[in-house]
Amino acid sequence: METIKNALDFSDSPRIDLTIAGLVALFLLVFPIFPHSAFAMATMIQFLMFSLYGMGWNTIGGYGGQVDLGKAQYVGIGAYTTAVMLIRWDVPFWISMPIGMCFAVIWSFIIGYPLFRLKGHYFAIATIATTLVLKDIFEVWDFVGAARGLEISPIKYIPPDFLRLIFKQDVYYYYVILGFFFLGILYVNWFRRSRLGFQLRSIKDNEDVAQSLGINVHWAKVKTYAIATAFVSLVGSFHACYIKNIEPEDTMSLDLSILIALMAMLGGAGSLWGPIIGAGILIPCKSYLKEWLGAQVGLVGIDLIIYAGIIMVISAFEPRGIWGIVEKVRRRKRS
Amino acid sequence: MALLEIHGLIKDFGGLRANDDISITMERGELVGLIGPNGAGKTTLFNCVSGLHPVTSGRVMFDGQDITDLKAHEVARLGLARTFQVYVASGDLNVEENVMVGCFMRTRSPSRARARANEILKDLNLHDLSEFRVSELTVAAQKRVTMATALGSDPKLLLLDEVAAGLNPSEIEEIMADIRHVHEDMGVTVMLIEHVMELVMKVSDRVIVLDSGKKIAEGDPETIVEDPRVIKAYLGERYVREHGGDIG
Ligand SMILES: Nc1ncnc2c1ncn2[C@@H]1O[C@H](COP(=O)(O)OP(=O)(O)O)[C@@H](O)[C@H]1O
Ligand SMILES: [Mg+2]
Numbered sequence: 001m002e003t004i005k006n007a008l009d010f011s012d013s014p015r016i017d018l019t020i021a022g023l024v025a026l027f028l029l030v031f032p033i034f035p036h037s038a039f040a041m042a043t044m045i046q047f048l049m050f051s052l053y054g055m056g057w058n059t060i061g062g063y064g065g066q067v068d069l070g071k072a073q074y075v076g077i078g079a080y081t082t083a084v085m086l087i088r089w090d091v092p093f094w095i096s097m098p099i100g101m102c103f104a105v106i107w108s109f110i111i112g113y114p115l116f117r118l119k120g121h122y123f124a125i126a127t128i129a130t131t132l133v134l135k136d137i138f139e140v141w142d143f144v145g146a147a148r149g150l151e152i153s154p155i156k157y158i159p160p161d162f163l164r165l166i167f168k169q170d171v172y173y174y175y176v177i178l179g180f181f182f183l184g185i186l187y188v189n190w191f192r193r194s195r196l197g198f199q200l201r202s203i204k205d206n207e208d209v210a211q212s213l214g215i216n217v218h219w220a221k222v223k224t225y226a227i228a229t230a231f232v233s234l235v236g237s238f239h240a241c242y243i244k245n246i247e248p249e250d251t252m253s254l255d256l257s258i259l260i261a262l263m264a265m266l267g268g269a270g271s272l273w274g275p276i277i278g279a280g281i282l283i284p285c286k287s288y289l290k291e292w293l294g295a296q297v298g299l300v301g302i303d304l305i306i307y308a309g310i311i312m313v314i315s316a317f318e319p320r321g322i323w324g325i326v327e328k329v330r331r332r333k334r335s
Numbered sequence: 336m337a338l339l340e341i342h343g344l345i346k347d348f349g350g351l352r353a354n355d356d357i358s359i360t361m362e363r364g365e366l367v368g369l370i371g372p373n374g375a376g377k378t379t380l381f382n383c384v385s386g387l388h389p390v391t392s393g394r395v396m397f398d399g400q401d402i403t404d405l406k407a408h409e410v411a412r413l414g415l416a417r418t419f420q421v422y423v424a425s426g427d428l429n430v431e432e433n434v435m436v437g438c439f440m441r442t443r444s445p446s447r448a449r450a451r452a453n454e455i456l457k458d459l460n461l462h463d464l465s466e467f468r469v470s471e472l473t474v475a476a477q478k479r480v481t482m483a484t485a486l487g488s489d490p491k492l493l494l495l496d497e498v499a500a501g502l503n504p505s506e507i508e509e510i511m512a513d514i515r516h517v518h519e520d521m522g523v524t525v526m527l528i529e530h531v532m533e534l535v536m537k538v539s540d541r542v543i544v545l546d547s548g549k550k551i552a553e554g555d556p557e558t559i560v561e562d563p564r565v566i567k568a569y570l571g572e573r574y575v576r577e578h579g580g581d582i583g
Contacts, residue, residue, distance in 0.1 A: 195439045201427050202436045211407035214440035
């Protein structure tokens with residue numbers, strides 16, 4: 001009961017934030033009603049997906065301060081579980097998605113338990129390495145289509161299929177992911193003021209102090225890593241039904257891992273709205289850049305250069321991202 | 336049964352013996368001062384007792400239980416809390432939230448943690464500062480917040496590492512009043528590290544002196560200030576030779 005109340009309690013946000021958040025929520029709810037291009041719709045769905053990736057990353061990476069550059073492996077686990085189960089055994093999304101989450105969480109324990117013995121940069125590098133290994137395995141594993149990947153053929157189903165999440169029109173996908181998006185916000189809103197949320201912020205600050213306050217630092221990190229993983233795997237499952245064509249190269253790539261972390265950091269690591277702001281800025285940029293670059297041969301990879309530039313700017317000027325700047329300005333006004 | 340028993344504790348850092356065969360017993364309800372010049376091994380002793388550093392040899396018993404090989408968070412959960420000499424408090428959280436982190440050791444519920452944090456803040460007269468970020472406070476207030484945070488876990492024993500260092504006389508008076516309050520009214524057993532001798536002398540029931548990793552003296556404050564070994568440790572050989580042993 002207290003949990004539900006706390007999830008719905010946004011009273012510590014200033015009124016202006018809540019007004020803006022309410023207007024954005026309203027816009028998101030009515031957006032499909034207005035005329036829009038297929039491209040705009042696809043961009044909006046990507047924005048919602050990446051917001052959720054970022055919210056997941058933010059639990060361990062933002063509140064916990066553990067830079068995680070291996071989130072794509074869990075996108076892959078979610079996507080592949082859903083795709084394989086649907087193609088081979090006709091298992092609906094609503095069953096395969098939680099199963100994918102379980103697999104992802106189990107994998108996150110196997111990886112997180114030893115990796116969280118490492119600190120700082122070693123941890124970040126190790127998360128990259130495990131993703132590469134998993135991707136390599138999937139690229140040669142015939143059961144999951146090896147490097148060719150898997151394709152969900154929509155002809156076999158009668159859309160709109162709400163159980164299997166097979167739709168012809170993107171607007172259905174839009175509302176499904178929008179629902180997850182709102183639930184994700186409520187979850188993080190609860191999480192940040194839960195015991196684990198407080199413990200993580202203490203850990204981020206100083207691990208010796210955290211331990212002396214009775215916090216099992218290692219276990220708190222492993223648990224939070226699993227929470228982050230569950231978020232990401234859920235969106236991975238959705239990705240499989242939405243894109244219908246998955247390969248190790250696009251679901252488990254280093255690019256994806258970096259993009260997830262970068263978005264949350266740009267918007268503001270360790271804040272409720274940060275990942276959403278980050279996704280709101282980067283996803284449209286990325287989509288339009290891609291469209292524009294589609295015609296320009298030889299400029300592929302420029303997005304990576306731009307990401308690198310953003311990382312440098314963030315780390316040099318404001319490690320807490322855009323939200324950090326907002327808070328700084330506010331504090332200055334108050335005093 | 337004593338609350339804390341340290342038996343023959345030795346701690347080596349490579350070739351350096353930071354704690355050399357230290358034995359200390361503390362009864363429930365005591366306020367013990369631990370003094371010694373810089374580098375004497377006081378902080379190291381706290382680190383060993385609180386489980387942050389593994390000991391080289393020796394045993395530590397707390398509340399009837401052998402805690403020598405327990406991890407720091409396990410020791411804390413048994414009711415042994417501490418503050419840190421250099422650490423202040425989380426800059427990310429406000430004062431109330433900092434204290435809540437301590438309270439979360441005993442409850443899962445955010446509302447109960449908040450309620451307990453507010454009790455402690457009221458108790459220590461820090462209530463007006465609840466909403467401030469710790470980084471916005473004076474050093475003295477920051478130190479008192481770390482003490483409040485440690486108290487959040489409702490400890491049986493509180494180890495305070497130089498909470499008065501760097502404070503001005505009136506701030507020291509204030510924090511000393513806090514310590515007395517914690518000890519007398521809240522019933523917490525306290526061990527207090529200070530390298531300013533006068534201060535410890537005023538509040539402690541008993542004083543222990545470390546020098547170069549060894550326990551060189553132990554007794555009530557009046558005897559300790561007159562102990563030539565203590566004076567020598569603090570003021571150096573020459574001072575003792577010139578003034579004899581009698582400094583008040
Ligand atoms: N983590 C450590 N590694 C190596 N040497 C240390 C460490 N911590 C303390 N020391 C050394 O142990 C000795 C005692 O230090 P410390 O316990 O901090 O003294 P005090 O708190 O009495 O001033 C010093 O010589 C110090 O340099
Ligand atoms: Mg010290």
